[in-house]
Amino acid sequence: MTVDEQLHDRQFVRTFFTTPTAVEGEDDSAKMLKSAIGLRGMQAPDVWVPDNEDATAPNMRDEGAGNIIDVIAEDGADFPGEIHPRVVWHRDSPGTRYQGFQHMLEIADPDNGAVEHIDGFVIPEVGDVDDWKKADEFFTIVENEHGLEEGSLAMSVIIESGSAELAMGKLRDEMGKPSNNLQRLFMLVDGEVDYTKDMRAITPTGELPPWPELRHNTSRAASAAGLIAVDGPFDDIRDVEGYRERMTDNQAKGQLGIWSLTPGQVVEANKSPLPPRDGYWLAEIDGREEELTEEDGVQVYDGDRLSLEETADGYRLRVGSDEQTLDEEGLKEELLDVFAYVPSLSDIVDSMAEFEAAKEAGKGAIAMTRAATVRIDGVEVEVSSDRMWDEATYQALQTPITLFQDVYENRPDQHEDLADLYGEDVVERAMNVG
């Protein structure tokens, strides 16, 4: 047995979408649940979380547990993603823990007809690993009482305390011990608002700190224990650009999933880790990226942060506010640092196929070259970059393809969207490579 491999059906989770379980003052307190369970395609998350904790008022949570049962029993069979309700829990409150246990016992009762469509539960506010074991023990009791297979209900946790962050470093040692069933663990989800409170952090404007170390440690724990790392909510819903930037930053840390608060965020987050339809060149200057536009095979830069002119003895290049005089060789080297190519899904499939062919022909490593003619202020320059691919490079760059394949296999409701996005042909090649 190795915990290096994911233990659950889904190898990847892009989206973790929460919905209040009972809203006061509506005709039907389950209205939002009923709306959410009807989502399909790119609007439907990989994991849907009926949220009987923070999103639901404390006095509505018993009613919320009932709504979860009713709505999932009725329509859960057709929901295209996994379903993991969140119940209440707190490392410092035995009363809250007992309430969460009671809700799990009720929701998971087969007589209520919902549990066959439920994949697990989400436990918030966990503390050290002994606290995680208390939750795990309740799962075991629930499974035993209801005649469910031991370990069949997945457990996911919200990391929102320093003690939980430290606990993640111990999972690999604790999972598999005879007295627990921690192999049921599935997702490690950061919860930055409560984490900020627990760490007692202050920012002048009240915005959340970026917490890069927390996100690294979550991703590392997921890697070491065969779990899935998910980032917390991005609460400025109008800031689509900011949400995208956060996802790009997360992906570079190996945290490929993120919380979504609206179907609009779900669409963004379902698409974000997938490679683009068309490859493109970009210029990166002073930490900002600008996409180049293609005109007749030439990549044209028409922004303001770069300027170039030919002089009597070479070139005058300005990058941001930094001007230099360069010869042709120097110019090309400098531009290598400015321009980069973002490969499309099709490009990645091509490169992988090329490496596979080379490997069969007995070569351990090949150079992959990417070249373009770039035009800046009317001056054209050839730019090219080489990268050596060996087995390790091949495997490291395979992640977006593996993710694509996992999505395709588990989300038939997104096949049409994927075909629209990439074309049938590219989809088929992507499913057969690797």
Added chain:
Amino acid sequence: MTVDEQLHDRQFVRTFFTTPTAVEGEDDSAKMLKSAIGLRGMQAPDVWVPDNEDATAPNMRDEGAGNIIDVIAEDGADFPGEIHPRVVWHRDSPGTRYQGFQHMLEIADPDNGAVEHIDGFVIPEVGDVDDWKKADEFFTIVENEHGLEEGSLAMSVIIESGSAELAMGKLRDEMGKPSNNLQRLFMLVDGEVDYTKDMRAITPTGELPPWPELRHNTSRAASAAGLIAVDGPFDDIRDVEGYRERMTDNQAKGQLGIWSLTPGQVVEANKSPLPPRDGYWLAEIDGREEELTEEDGVQVYDGDRLSLEETADGYRLRVGSDEQTLDEEGLKEELLDVFAYVPSLSDIVDSMAEFEAAKEAGKGAIAMTRAATVRIDGVEVEVSSDRMWDEATYQALQTPITLFQDVYENRPDQHEDLADLYGEDVVERAMNVG
């Protein structure tokens, strides 16, 4: 028992001020101690550290121990902060450890009259957790020999080695074991100069590396074990702006305290985590912040990094060296990323009271809106941002208020300064919210 909560009187320590215990060549070697113990108000630190280690020459340390006793026995009763002398210690030197023990034994002798005003000792150069236990055992012996209550002397440590950084991850597991009294732990203080030596780091100019991971791990350990995180000395005493920036960076990591080398630094560090008297708007461009000035209710930007003009079909906006043509919607979105509001103490109290009222009225979440008219190059634009507040947001943003209340309760000598700073009315409301 939970270690999630602070175990000591002070829930927050803003300032950790060290003073040499014996200076050679002065008429009175205790002169600096006598001066420091007389500090009051904003010049007096939350924690005063008579420093019988690095700040005092090795051949003066026995005399220094005597000076600590004399000065504290005489004037300790009136000192407004806590008193934690630092003694010598080294993970690799039994001789140094024994000397530190002897000094503690002497200083804590009730017959010498100082210990009743002493809250604990600071132990530098600790190594792995077994080394921390050696120090803890000496505290226990000192307490036992002198008939002091077991655990009554707080122990704080300086983190200045990789092994001590790792030890912080184990505190929660080790505290509370029958064979130690590690619950006496109080402050985790980073010591970046020696840490840099221990990590063997090199920078071209010799300046200290920023060590963001160390500071994160210190703050996290404090959070997990109910302790207080304090950053190390900032040794360019003339660079007030740099000291402030370091504190802002620390606060975003949850490290709310910092070492102070002079009474001037103490004043800065006592004020830094407190919200400002007046809220203000700022522009953040290329990582630099500029405060806007208010004129007749309009927020005026008069710096050089932003320019705006109306064009026939919209707006031309320059942010740093980046120019864009935008319609009104696009302009507002772009400016949302540029401008942010820094709330005053009074603003925070208002927002908390507003949320408390909404909660009583049965609402779990409310939108807090902040709007302003901003003028750039004579062009006026409406800027507004929403933030959803729920229970978690409320608690996360409460930290500066909790800190304010802790300061107010524990530092009567600063009441006048606080009233001068904020007005009696705001102080009173801040003490009654939350």
Added chain:
Amino acid sequence: MTVDEQLHDRQFVRTFFTTPTAVEGEDDSAKMLKSAIGLRGMQAPDVWVPDNEDATAPNMRDEGAGNIIDVIAEDGADFPGEIHPRVVWHRDSPGTRYQGFQHMLEIADPDNGAVEHIDGFVIPEVGDVDDWKKADEFFTIVENEHGLEEGSLAMSVIIESGSAELAMGKLRDEMGKPSNNLQRLFMLVDGEVDYTKDMRAITPTGELPPWPELRHNTSRAASAAGLIAVDGPFDDIRDVEGYRERMTDNQAKGQLGIWSLTPGQVVEANKSPLPPRDGYWLAEIDGREEELTEEDGVQVYDGDRLSLEETADGYRLRVGSDEQTLDEEGLKEELLDVFAYVPSLSDIVDSMAEFEAAKEAGKGAIAMTRAATVRIDGVEVEVSSDRMWDEATYQALQTPITLFQDVYENRPDQHEDLADLYGEDVVERAMNVG
């Protein structure tokens, strides 16, 4: 016994240079090994790694093991650095582990004549600490079978998984236990390509994430367990500037060694942690550094990112795109943040000698001042900075000297290069200080 001190001959490793052990299609498959073992001086690495893993095709590895033996038996006695072949290993594959064991057994057989010149082996793809122990046990069996002293073969590992990253935090606890010989550990080497795969990270352009936390944790583990931290390969061989920047970044983390893929990279990496021959001033603006040029004792700034003019009532200073009007005091403060001095080897030796003299004269701390006249746009300004040196500062700034001394003692083949670089006189003084 303390693991705070390095347990091996070399206290520092600047360069870790890998060479394929068997290349198909050449007249002599050992050609590259034969070429590499002939390297001397700055082109020869501190550690040479005949690479029987990723650099060598799987079907050539048995032949590669034979080549290692032949080439090292023949010429290993004269190689100026240490020799640590890399064998195959994988935490998830018992077959690969057994193959690695067989190759070690063969290569270390004294009858084959190579082991007397071999310092240890490098084990890639390790997992948790129990996996490290499996490798250590094979070393012990190899030593026992061949009558070598237990622990005499050093073990170095490549950190290329989240579980290995976590394992590094446990070394101090595990080394020295009766059932292992983990004291044989020598280098902790990051392997970012496979680590990126294991963490499942994605970047749009396919470039490697920077992984700052991994490098910090590697350096910290080295510090805590008396080992040596080495960064992974930098695969854009043409980008010399990028390689240098990576090394500067690593050095600020205490990771003083780096992988080299070519003799050209070895030269760069052997020189990088050594102080420069001549000190110089630099301007740091918007994260970019520019060296000032000296003209008749004046430091001249002639770049475009800074401009200065005298006005009727003071100065107008532009730093990047940020303009300010300042009085003389304000100007000097602002420029203090812009300019910094990079000391030469000779400067560092002078400062250390000055502090040593002060210490002998009974002073615990002295101020070191660095001053210059700087000319910007024809306007001259005096710039000076003070730094307090105490024992801790002295020791922290001693690292480049200790490294220099370690290099000088262990690498006689570089004496000539060092003398050419610094002059005999400076070299001699550097060997006698500290």
